Amino acid sequence: MSNFRFVIGRFLGAIPTLLILICLAFLLVKSAPGGPFDFERSLPEEVEANLRAAYNLDDPVYLQLFKYIGDLLQGDFGPSFQYRDYTVTELIATGFPVSLRLGTAAIFLALIFGSIIGSVAALNQNSKLDYSVMFFGMIGISIPNFVMAPLLVLFFSIGLKALPAGGYNGGDFYHMVLPVVSLALPQMAYIARLTRGSMIEVLSSNFVRTAKAQGLPTRSILLKHVLKPTLLPVVSYLGPATAAIITGSVVVEQIFGLPGLGRYFVQGALNRDYTLVMGVVVFYGCLIILFNLIVDTLYGFIDPRIKQNR
Amino acid sequence: MKKRTVIIMTSFLLFGCGPKVSNETPTTESLMIGGPSGNELAQEQVFRKNNGSDPGTLDPHRAEGVPASNVLRDLYEGLVSEAANGDYIPGVAESWSISEDGKTYRFKIREEAIWSNGDRVVAEDFVFSLRRSVDPKTLSNYSSMLYPIKNARDVVLGKLPTDMLSVSAENEKTLVIELEEPTPYFISLLTHSTTYPVHPPSVKEYGTSFTRPENMISNGAFTLKDWRIQDYILLERNEKYWDNPSTTLSQVYYYPLDNPDASLRRYRANELDFTDTTPSEQLPWIKKNLKDELKITPYFGSYYYGFNNSKPPFKDNPELRMALSLAVNRTIITDIVLGAGQIPAFTFVPPVKQYQGKQPEWAKLTQEEREGLARELYTKAGYSDANPLSIEIIYNTSENHKRVALAVTSMWKKVLGVETKLRNQEWKVFLETRRLQEETEVFRGGWIGDYDDPYTFSELLHSENEMNHSGYASEEYDALLRSASLRPAGKERTNDLLQAEQVMLNDMPVIPLYFYVSQHLIKPWVFGLEGNVMDHHYSKYVKILKTETLISE
Numbered sequence: 001m002s003n004f005r006f007v008i009g010r011f012l013g014a015i016p017t018l019l020i021l022i023c024l025a026f027l028l029v030k031s032a033p034g035g036p037f038d039f040e041r042s043l044p045e046e047v048e049a050n051l052r053a054a055y056n057l058d059d060p061v062y063l064q065l066f067k068y069i070g071d072l073l074q075g076d077f078g079p080s081f082q083y084r085d086y087t088v089t090e091l092i093a094t095g096f097p098v099s100l101r102l103g104t105a106a107i108f109l110a111l112i113f114g115s116i117i118g119s120v121a122a123l124n125q126n127s128k129l130d131y132s133v134m135f136f137g138m139i140g141i142s143i144p145n146f147v148m149a150p151l152l153v154l155f156f157s158i159g160l161k162a163l164p165a166g167g168y169n170g171g172d173f174y175h176m177v178l179p180v181v182s183l184a185l186p187q188m189a190y191i192a193r194l195t196r197g198s199m200i201e202v203l204s205s206n207f208v209r210t211a212k213a214q215g216l217p218t219r220s221i222l223l224k225h226v227l228k229p230t231l232l233p234v235v236s237y238l239g240p241a242t243a244a245i246i247t248g249s250v251v252v253e254q255i256f257g258l259p260g261l262g263r264y265f266v267q268g269a270l271n272r273d274y275t276l277v278m279g280v281v282v283f284y285g286c287l288i289i290l291f292n293l294i295v296d297t298l299y300g301f302i303d304p305r306i307k308q309n310r
Numbered sequence: 311m312k313k314r315t316v317i318i319m320t321s322f323l324l325f326g327c328g329p330k331v332s333n334e335t336p337t338t339e340s341l342m343i344g345g346p347s348g349n350e351l352a353q354e355q356v357f358r359k360n361n362g363s364d365p366g367t368l369d370p371h372r373a374e375g376v377p378a379s380n381v382l383r384d385l386y387e388g389l390v391s392e393a394a395n396g397d398y399i400p401g402v403a404e405s406w407s408i409s410e411d412g413k414t415y416r417f418k419i420r421e422e423a424i425w426s427n428g429d430r431v432v433a434e435d436f437v438f439s440l441r442r443s444v445d446p447k448t449l450s451n452y453s454s455m456l457y458p459i460k461n462a463r464d465v466v467l468g469k470l471p472t473d474m475l476s477v478s479a480e481n482e483k484t485l486v487i488e489l490e491e492p493t494p495y496f497i498s499l500l501t502h503s504t505t506y507p508v509h510p511p512s513v514k515e516y517g518t519s520f521t522r523p524e525n526m527i528s529n530g531a532f533t534l535k536d537w538r539i540q541d542y543i544l545l546e547r548n549e550k551y552w553d554n555p556s557t558t559l560s561q562v563y564y565y566p567l568d569n570p571d572a573s574l575r576r577y578r579a580n581e582l583d584f585t586d587t588t589p590s591e592q593l594p595w596i597k598k599n600l601k602d603e604l605k606i607t608p609y610f611g612s613y614y615y616g617f618n619n620s621k622p623p624f625k626d627n628p629e630l631r632m633a634l635s636l637a638v639n640r641t642i643i644t645d646i647v648l649g650a651g652q653i654p655a656f657t658f659v660p661p662v663k664q665y666q667g668k669q670p671e672w673a674k675l676t677q678e679e680r681e682g683l684a685r686e687l688y689t690k691a692g693y694s695d696a697n698p699l700s701i702e703i704i705y706n707t708s709e710n711h712k713r714v715a716l717a718v719t720s721m722w723k724k725v726l727g728v729e730t731k732l733r734n735q736e737w738k739v740f741l742e743t744r745r746l747q748e749e750t751e752v753f754r755g756g757w758i759g760d761y762d763d764p765y766t767f768s769e770l771l772h773s774e775n776e777m778n779h780s781g782y783a784s785e786e787y788d789a790l791l792r793s794a795s796l797r798p799a800g801k802e803r804t805n806d807l808l809q810a811e812q813v814m815l816n817d818m819p820v821i822p823l824y825f826y827v828s829q830h831l832i833k834p835w836v837f838g839l840e841g842n843v844m845d846h847h848y849s850k851y852v853k854i855l856k857t858e859t860l861i862s863e
Contacts, residue, residue, distance in 0.1 A: 034738025037451075039374065040757075042745055042776040044454050046467045050446050083539065084367040085518050094539055150575065157579040165579035166572060167565070168541050257567045257576070259540030272738050 007297065014289045018282070022072070025281045026065050029274050036081040036272040055081065072282065078275035082268065088279035095261035096283070099253070101171050102260060103246030105180045107238070110187035110245075115234060117188070118195025125200055133192065140189025149182040149255045166257040179256045183249055187241055191234055199230040228302060235302060239295030243288040343834050344855040352835065352854045355560045359849075360573045362586040364540060364566040368521040370503040371443040374451045376758075377586075379503055381564055384545055384849045385528040386506040389417050389436070389485070390497055394851040396762070396842030398497055402431055402507065402529065403485070412492025412798035413460075417485040422552040425509050426533045433479035439507040440487075441465075441472040455504045455760060458493040494799030495763030501846070502761065531557050531850035540566055545849070558838075558853040577831050583854075584839075585831040590710055593650055596831070603831050606651045607841030610660050610759040611826030612767060613652075615703070615718065618750045619819050620781035623699060630691035630699070631818040634752075636684035637725040638718055639677050644824050647717045648710065655822035657811060659767040662759070662843055668808055670815045681725045688726045700729040705754035706740040714823070715754070744779045753779065755820060762844055764807050765794070771814055782819035 036055075037048050052058050056067065071078060077088035121133045156178060157165035169175045202208060203226060211221045250262030261280060268276035344350050365378030370386055373379065391401030400406075403417035423431040444453050444465045456462045460476035476488035489496060499505060509527035512520045519525055526534045531553070532545035543564040547557055565582065567573045570589035574596075576582045588596055588604065596604055617624040617631050624631055640654035653660075657667030672680055693699045703719065705711040715732050722728035730752075735743060744753050757777075759766040769775055772791055773783035787810050794806035828845040838851040 032739075034736070034740075034742040038738050038741035038745065039451065040741070041374075041451070041760075043451060044466070044776060047446070047451070047453060050468075051449055051451075054449055082366050083364070084372055085369065085521050086539070091539065150571065153575050153579070158575065161579070165576045165581055166567070167576070167581060168538075254569055255572050257541075257565060257569075257572060259538060263540055270737065 006300075007293065010293050010296070014293075017289065018285055019069075021285045022069060022278070022282060023065065025278060026068060027061070029272075029277050030061050030064070032272065034272055036274065038272070055079075068278065077279040077282075080268075080273055080276045082271045082273040082276060088275050091264055091276060092261065092279055092283055095259060095264050098168060098171065098258055099246050099249055099260035099262060102176065102179055102183060102249055102252070102258065103242065105176060106183040106249075107187065107242050107245050109180060109184040110191055110241075111234070111238070113184075114188040114191025115195045115231065118192040119199055119230070121192065122196045122199035122203065130196075134196070137189040137192045140185045141193070143186075145182055145186070145251045146255065148185060149178070149252055152178050152182055153255075166255070168258050179249075179252050179258060182255075183245060183252045187245060190241075191237070194234055194237060195230060198233045199226065202226050202229045205229075232299075232302060235298055236295060239291045240288075243284075243291045246287065340860045341834070342858045342860050344837075345858065349837070349853075350856040351558065352856045355558055355854050356563065357559050357561070357584070357836065357849055357852050357854060358563040358582050359565065359584040360567045360576070360582050360586050361543070361564040362566070363568045365543075367518075368526070368534065368537070368543075369518065370506040370508060371439070371448055371450050371453075373503050377564075377566070380847070381543055381545070382503045382506065383846060384530055384532045384562060385526075385534060386503070386508075386530045387423075387551075388500050388502075388506045390500040392501055392842075392844075392846055392848065394838060394840040394842075394848065396840075396844055396846060398501070401501075402436075412494070413489045415487045415489070415496065417487070419483045419485060420552060421483070423529065424550050424552065425527050425529050426548050426550050427509070427527045428550060429509070429511075429527075430482075431507060431529050432482040433485040434482070435507045435510055436485050437477050437479050438510045438513075440477045440505065441475050442508065442513070443504050444475055445472045450504065452502075452504045455499060455502055458489050458491065458496055458499065460488040460490050462490075491795050492798040493795070494803060495761050495765060498761040498763060531848070532559075532562060535561070542566070553850070557850045559849055562849045562852075574831070577833075580833075583833045583836050588650070588829045588831060590648070590650070600831060603834060605830045605832055605841060606827050607845070608653060608660070608843055609826040609828040609845050610662055610762060610843045612655060612658060612660050612757055612822060613714075613824050613826060614655070614658065614755045614757075614820045614822045616744075616750075616753050616755045616780040616820040617818075618747055618753070618781060619783070620747060621751075623701070624751070627691055628817050629687040630693070631821075633684045633687035633691060633726060634722060634728070635818050635821040636672060636680040636687070637728075638721050638821060638823065640823060641677075642721075643714055643717055647713050648824070650829055651827045653825040653827070655824045658771070658814060658820065658822045659764045659807075659811060660759070660825040660843075662762050662764060665764045665804060665807070667764075667811055670812075684725055693726070693728075695727050698727045698729050700731075701751045702731040702733055703752045703754070704733045704735065704740065704743060704750055706737045707734045711754055718823075747779060747781055750779070755779065756826075758826065759844070764804075764811075765791075768794075768807055768810055771819060780819045782814070782817070784813060784817060784819075787813045787817075 037043055037051050043051070056064060077092065080086050080088050080091055083091060117133055121130045124130050153165045156163045163177055164175050167175055208221060208225060211225055249260055250266055253260040253262045264276055265280045268280060361377045361380055363377050365373055365375065365381055367373055368378065368381060368385065370382050373382060387401045389401055389403040391399050393399050402420055402423045404420040406415055406417040408415055419431065419433050425431060440456070440459070442448055443450060444456050444462050446466060446468045453466045461470055461474045464470040465472055465475050478486050480486055507529060508520070512525055512527045516525045523534045523536050528534065528548070531548055531551045533548045535546040536544040545562040547560050548554065551557065567576070570587055571592070573582065573585050574589055574592060577585050619625055644652040644654050656669045656673035659665065659667050661667065672683060703715050705715050712734065719730040719732065722730055743749055757767060757770060768791055770777050771780070771782050771787065772778060773788055790806050790810035790813065794803050794810070797803040797806065828841070832839060835855040835857050837853045837855050839847050
């Protein structure tokens with residue numbers, strides 16, 4: 001019951017956050033110099049006036065904002081300025097599944113391999129294995145996507161001709177390998193370091209020592225007692241990481257030519273596609289709030305102490 | 311990486327290069343293109359192009375920009391079409407006649423022209439389409455292209471109803487278009503997407519959604535099979551197209567890759583047959599390793615620096631403007647800073663067909679002599695080492711624009727002692743700054759001609775043109791342009807335009823720097839494309855040749 005109340009409470013709390021986000025983003029977008037109708041070939045005044053009127057750009061900004069929020073409440077994100085035959089809702093509906101697929105695959109890969117590598121390193125603390133794993137972890141964190149992805153392409157696609165250099169192709173396995181790996185690597189490295197640190201701490205805690213003293217088999221100590229507390233910091237990192245990975249795959253999408261939401265965001269901003277940028281901001285905003293909520297709820301399941309303190 | 315030697319067995323070569331066979335001895339693997347005869351076709355006739363970005367729309371009347379035009383050229387056919395080398399050839403109109411005063415065009419519509427659903431293309435379709443194109447309700451960005459048609463301007467501005475546009479169908483097969491003035495380049499406008507026909511019943515039924523793959527009826531060599539936004543556009547051969555037997559390709563992919571580095575990587579991985587451009591930083595590498603696949607052709611574009619002629623220090627100061635122009639060593643910019651084969655510009659209009667701009671006298675001087683002259687004029691304008699000119703160049707953010715700006719800055723500094731600040735702005739911000747003409751002193755400008763006539767450049771500097779960002783206003787220039795627009799094609803018109811350009815070059819409201827080139831990487835198995843000054847390429851001319859990998863000692 002308390003869980004249910006907690007979720008409802010958080011949902012209600014999210015409404016003012018979203019409203020503030022919408023207002024701020026709207027004002028920022030509108031205040032950017034240059035407009036959607038500034039082209040290399042300037043439009044004749046009357047033609048531009050027609051276009052402005054068609055998109056309600058002549059109203060005062062606060063009226064435009066009210067109207068926008070009104071439309072949003074009816075689930076209407078408006079027409080895109082750039083993709084003139086499509087609505088923003090349609091664009092988000094085509095772009096988001098791609099980003100979601102890419103993001104979830106990357107976060108799973110990062111989580112599974114990251115926690116395994118981190119645990120192995122922690123169990124062999126200060127050994128050569130530990131040092132080399134952590135060395136690669138450091139590299140993984142420090143090399144940005146836009147360096148790693150072209151390197152992977154150069155090696156696997158142009159050199160070995162084993163994997164495609166780009167394209168989505170309906171999201172088939174071969175086309176997703178390189179993008180997912182380049183997106184996952186930095187997160188994997190971070191999760192590995194996080195797991196290692198956390199596990200070392202847990203291994204030296206009193207209850208583990210007690211368990212060892214009682215003569216429990218190592219395997220059962222690790223699985224039953226060490227794993228859960230070890231993963232706590234990882235789980236709390238997962239919320240923001242998933243949001244970041246899904247919303248922040250812009251660079252990888254660009255390099256591999258994937259039709260994800262990130263590219264709409266960038267191009268929408270560059271083209272002053274007001275409705276598209278706003279649509280993506282609102283959508284991302286909801287997504288991040290949702291992920292944080294999920295993680296907070298999950299947290300309570302893993303560590304009952306937190307539930308009591310709520 | 312294994313080094314590949316490409317043996318090109320075709321006797322014809324892309325882009326006008328001569329046949330060439332290269333064979334380096336220590337290689338073990340080579341490609342044979344086109345089989346023993348040199349023109350055997352590949353089994354799979356699929357052509358994969360990078361298009362640079364997604365078109366905003368595939369509605370020919372509302373489309374804007376090069377990527378959209380590229381796709382529309384394959385989907386639709388206007389009254390006039392183009393050969394692979396850019397020559398005008400009959401399209402939907404099998405022939406046409408022009409009245410003596412040059413103002414009335416009578417087109418004979420091809421009997422066999424049909425839409426992809428089997429409907430005949432009739433003269434009425436063009437009446438419907440041209441009216442739609444100028445209708446203010448269509449919200450077309452490019453409707454001003456049609457101003458040469460009688461009453462078009464007033465219709466676009468909402469002063470006249472669309473049926474007042476002087477386009478009429480005498481019968482199913484005869485279309486008559488009346489013009490305001492004899493417009494010798496009118497035929498070339500008819501290859502522009504604003505003049506393409508759209509299928510009236512589907513536009514009426516689906517509204518703006520008629521461009522969706524499931525709804526689109528087109529009349530070109532290809533039809534729209536699929537459009538995955540940000541992913542690809544897939545065209546499929548239109549079996550109903552009147553000249554379908556000449557088409558070889560079965561499918562064309564247009565990819566919207568805006569990152570030239572990513573495009574190059576996919577090209578190298580054989581995922582693309584054609585790139586829209588080349589990454590400038592990689593040009594030396596490409597020239598070394600993909601020399602035979604790099605096709606560079608003069609392009610109908612001009613890169614220039616504009617002065618703000620409506621404000622000091624450049625207002626009424628032709629000496630100063632000329633001094634700054636003379637001090638720029640254009641060859642260094644084209645050969646060292648850019649290096650893709652761009653052409654140093656001493657005139658504003660790039661050479662096109664019959665029109666070759668007349669270079670000013672000073673273009674014949676050596677650079678030292680120009681610089682001497684520049685210093686004289688600079689002093690005459692009242693500046694000196696003790697009292698140097700201090701200005702700002704504003705350009706849109708891009709590595710190449712920055713490099714050019716730095717080069718110009720250092721030339722001005724070295725020759726005249728001018729203090730120059732650089733300011734870059736994001737594209738849309740830049741467009742606004744430039745349009746407002748309030749902050750600008752010197753700004754970057756570039757223009758690609760909309761049609762292959764000098765007028766597309768000349769009109770940019772007309773005092774009333776909305777694209778005249780330099781604020782240049784010369785009665786003499788305007789009068790010569792007016793005179794040219796009243797004349798039919800011919801020497802007199804060309805003379806007017808040449809003379810106008812001379813007037814402008816004496817006033818130097820903008821500094822012409824270089825003429826553009828188009829840069830494509832094209833796989834050796836792509837046959838049938840030719841370089842042309844408008845950089846228009848029709849997929850209907852393309853064939854994919856068979857490739858075999860030869861293993862030899």
